[in-house]
Amino acid sequence: MNDATPAPITHVDLQAEYQASGVADILDELDRELIGLSPVKQRIREIAALLIVERARKNLGLSFDPPTLHMSFTGNPGTGKTTLALRMANILHRLGYIRKGHLVSVTRDDLVGQYIGHTAPKTKEVLKRAMGGVLFIDEAYYLYRPDNERDYGQEAIEILLQVMENNREDLVVILAGYSDRMDQFFTSNPGFRSRIAHHIDFPDYANEELLSISENMLARQNYHFAADAKTVMASYIEARRQQPHFANARSIRNALDRARLRQANRLFISAKGPLDAEALSTITAEDIAASRVFSGGIEQKKA
Amino acid sequence: MRITQGCFSFLPDLTDEQISKQIEYCLKNDWAIGLEYTDDPHPRNTYWEMWGLPMFDLHDPKGVMMELEDCRKAHPESYIRVNAFDSTRGFETVRMSFLVNRPKTEPTIAMSRMDTVGRSQRYAWQVTR
Numbered sequence: 001m002n003d004a005t006p007a008p009i010t011h012v013d014l015q016a017e018y019q020a021s022g023v024a025d026i027l028d029e030l031d032r033e034l035i036g037l038s039p040v041k042q043r044i045r046e047i048a049a050l051l052i053v054e055r056a057r058k059n060l061g062l063s064f065d066p067p068t069l070h071m072s073f074t075g076n077p078g079t080g081k082t083t084l085a086l087r088m089a090n091i092l093h094r095l096g097y098i099r100k101g102h103l104v105s106v107t108r109d110d111l112v113g114q115y116i117g118h119t120a121p122k123t124k125e126v127l128k129r130a131m132g133g134v135l136f137i138d139e140a141y142y143l144y145r146p147d148n149e150r151d152y153g154q155e156a157i158e159i160l161l162q163v164m165e166n167n168r169e170d171l172v173v174i175l176a177g178y179s180d181r182m183d184q185f186f187t188s189n190p191g192f193r194s195r196i197a198h199h200i201d202f203p204d205y206a207n208e209e210l211l212s213i214s215e216n217m218l219a220r221q222n223y224h225f226a227a228d229a230k231t232v233m234a235s236y237i238e239a240r241r242q243q244p245h246f247a248n249a250r251s252i253r254n255a256l257d258r259a260r261l262r263q264a265n266r267l268f269i270s271a272k273g274p275l276d277a278e279a280l281s282t283i284t285a286e287d288i289a290a291s292r293v294f295s296g297g298i299e300q301k302k303a
Numbered sequence: 304m305r306i307t308q309g310c311f312s313f314l315p316d317l318t319d320e321q322i323s324k325q326i327e328y329c330l331k332n333d334w335a336i337g338l339e340y341t342d343d344p345h346p347r348n349t350y351w352e353m354w355g356l357p358m359f360d361l362h363d364p365k366g367v368m369m370e371l372e373d374c375r376k377a378h379p380e381s382y383i384r385v386n387a388f389d390s391t392r393g394f395e396t397v398r399m400s401f402l403v404n405r406p407k408t409e410p411t412i413a414m415s416r417m418d419t420v421g422r423s424q425r426y427a428w429q430v431t432r
Binding site for chain 1: 367
């Protein structure tokens with residue numbers, strides 16, 4: 001045998017592949033930056049494993065068929081669907097599944113036209129833009145309006161389905177929306193359900209998770225809780241959950257925005273001299289305790 | 304008669320993969336890609352029909368390839384070219400242009416000669432099929 005020809009690869013070291021691909025970093029980062037969502041992270045870990053195994057199979061010359069990675073994210077408001085979708089493009093790009101790793105985020109308005117013959121070019125335009133990346137359709141159930149049979153949404157759905165099937169290796173489509181309405185949407189469009197390989201359900205956050213999310217949010221904006229404020233925040237979360245229109249992390253974000261408002265006002269009224277950075281970036285217990293959530297919520301206030 | 308217009312026209316026809324690579328290069332330079340087709344390859348015919356609008360916001364050549372496929376399906380016996388437009392101030396022009404489709408039998412271009420005033424002669428080219 002000629003020495004110059006490289007020996008055919010007969011073994012593959014998955015650990016080495018795993019290390020080389022940088023997937024470990026991606027997953028660590030995900031664990032660090034997103035709190036909770038364990039089923040979601042589990043699924044991403046599985047996808048990452050699959051992509052590595054597929055790559056190994058390709059190296060060994062085994063039959064290789066790129067997996068379908070279209071996804072649907074369902075869950076209650078504020079459970080991180082959009083946040084994760086934004087990251088998904090980056091993750092899939094680093095895993096080497098999509099070529100460019102950009103994200104095109106659209107809603108019904110961007111896909112569905114206003115008159116006959118307007119929808120197809122519009123949808124195609126968006127799809128062309130999304131090629132090589134991730135197409136994220138937020139609140140996808142709006143595409144289908146069962147009450148109006150002449151609605152152009154159906155046309156957009158047909159084009160989407162066709163491209164999802166034929167250009168599987170060129171783009172990943174992620175649909176997102178609230179659970180119940182997405183279920184309805186899939187029931188009326190069975191083609192969609194079967195073409196989406198990954199139906200990922202986002203669970204609600206636990207109270208402790210929301211608390212650490214709130215700390216993260218503040219840290220990102222260079223704020224922090226005062227020592228006693230944290231316990232008040234914990235009881236705030238508990239109380240807020242009982243009230244209507246609770247939207248998980250989004251409610252927390254709004255609460256923090258209002259707390260910052262109160263903090264600013266408090267500083268403005270009470271400050272009697274120069275303030276240091278510490279004072280400007282501390283959220284105290286009273287900033288949170290002033291929330292009307294503690295006085296019975298929005299509904300009671302109105303009554 | 305083989306028409307030679309634009310880049311690469313003295314080379315064998317580009318394969319789809321090669322076309323993709325060239326488009327990739329154009330997109331990397333932030334050039335807008337447009338597709339045009341015509342059945343009249345006369346060198347003086349600079350105004351070809353546009354296939355849709357130029358594509359300004361693509362990231363991946365696949366988007367162009369999809370359009371090209373559609374255009375080929377609709378006009379299999381036409382010349383199709385890819386134009387890459389550079390909008391940078393000072394250029395504002397087509398930077399690269401190459402043929403991606405030819406009819407199976409290409410028309411020939413014949414030269415004709417005509418006498419005019421004072422024994423001078425005029426030349427013209429006709430595309431004949």
